[in-house]
Amino acid sequence: MRLEAKPRPSMAMLVLYPVGAVAVTLVVTSLLVLAAGASPLPVFVLVAKGAAGSQFALLETLTRATPLIFTGLAVAVAFRAKLWNIGAEAQLYIGGVVTVVLGTGALPLPAPILIPVIMIAVMVAGGLMLLGPAILKTRFGVDEVVTTLLLNFIVLLFVSMLLEGVLKDPMGLGWPQSQMVAADARLPRIIQGRRFHYGFVIALVAAFAIWFIMKKTTLGYEMRAVGHNPQAARFAGIPVNGVLMKTALISGGLAALAGFSEVAGLKGNLTLDLSPGFGYTGIVVAMLAMLNPLGVVAAAIFVAGIFVGADAMSRAAGVPSYIADVMVATSLLTMVTAIMLSRYRIRWR
């Protein structure tokens, strides 16, 4: 068999194949639900209700989507330049560490100044976190996939060390957790009495900013060129390594903002379970969005809905909530396949 590029993918194909991908995902998950001894349709209804059936559910979904928008953007930016950042999880935790270090009284500033200062510091720290692997890639030819993956484990142990050491809350009853950040460093809630916070608004602003950079600036053009064909980009006079460094700084910074937003907006302090894999799920979000920054927002809300909905469903129907992870992973594989099939035709000889 051979793959042949279709001259111009028709609109119908661009819609039909992703719908097919969703259908395949639903079939796979239905089989698993059946295996778990429940019937699929009521389970899917429960997931949908749990994700968007009430104001409470919808706000929970948007709250869960907030860190995923940041990590999704981080991955989308990096993958566009073919910088394989699988380390968003580590960058997220570093963002949380910086937020706690600066937010627990180290900087006596009022909120309107303190929060931007923390955000800048968080982004710099996260960016440097990815700059290391990027330099190892360009200088020594070390594959950044492996280094960023290994750094996830190193950073988590580092955070664990901090939480049992210098950052440990003396009032924490021995739990490995940090002090709460000061009120001036907290992101306010958007609706009183709900967990939904201004981190979501910052995430939307970030998505528009990244969309603008990618589409309207020279840097964005250079990043796409480097991702598409580094040799050609170099030949055209684009400083490929420099562009990769800038990409690393932006991507790492975005992932770190996820940690900032979770600590300053939602949790208030840093613990070892700050992220249930937001960094890895960000990869799925970015791919579902086809690396489009605005698409990341939609994809993050969709993926967050599956997780929040599955939690609610699991309590009601007894199907393990890991079904959400299976659904998300399956949709990643079916979606990349669908996108490829909509652009290429398979010729059987």
Added chain:
Amino acid sequence: MDAFEILFTASFWVAAIRIASPLIFATMGELICERAGVLNLGIEGIMVAGAFAGWVTVYAGGDLWMGVAIAALAGAMFGLLHGTLTVPLGLSQHVVGIGITLLATSLTYFTYRVVLPQVSSPPRIEPFRNWAVPYLSDIPILGPALFNQTPLTYLAFVTVAVVAWVLYRTPLGLAVRAAGENPAAVEAQGMSVTAIRMGAVMVGSALMAVGGAFLTMSAFNSFFFEMVNGRGWICIALVVFGSWRPGKALLGAILFAAFDAYQVRLQQITGGVVPYQIFLMMPYVLSILALVVMARRATYPKALMIPYQKGER
């Protein structure tokens, strides 16, 4: 005991070889895939799936070797999926690999919860027992380390020999290596690059799963979440460290495991002065350092990560 004396205790080397065993299986698996031109980032998840598949087979009343076979089969199935998406369809090996890891891990956790809905402490199985090779196991230090282990450890060493022999001494191995270096030449010989790569990914994934199964069936006796804990990613580093050669990769795995066993013992000696997390970080830091040192002179397969299209130049 001081830090240096540890190196001359038998228990240290026994532990080192035991820690190396799952890494040897999985590293050989990844090596086969990469030699054929496919980077398999599904390794971490496939090890999780293998660990569970082997364990649950025995838990359900199966024989230990049956457990190993089921684990290998589960690995091969994920390999089939990985191969289908990356070889004929030519999708990004990075994205598909991460996807396979997420899928295999979540599918395993889901199945675990369905099979065992209400357990607080994971149930145990009767794992592989040590089998001492007569006479050889009496050699001081080396004897217990190399000749008083479980059958799965011996199988790991046999696997390295077989992989090396097949890769360098058989036409099949030549075809696999050529598929990773110069796929067009393979096609010119009338062989199918697609078939060779698919086969390599399936066999490689089966070995990764057996590596995972070692954890639940030989090193420990039950299945825990997060028990693979980055071992798959370390194996990818070990393949680079061994410059894609089975013998060197074996050496790398043993060195790495010896270091891991050493840090555990050093941790006990230093007695809490240094935070334990520093010791736990060492294996990952060491992997990165090994990559930095080796990456420059590494001669990686030329066609690694490049999908092959028949008739394309």
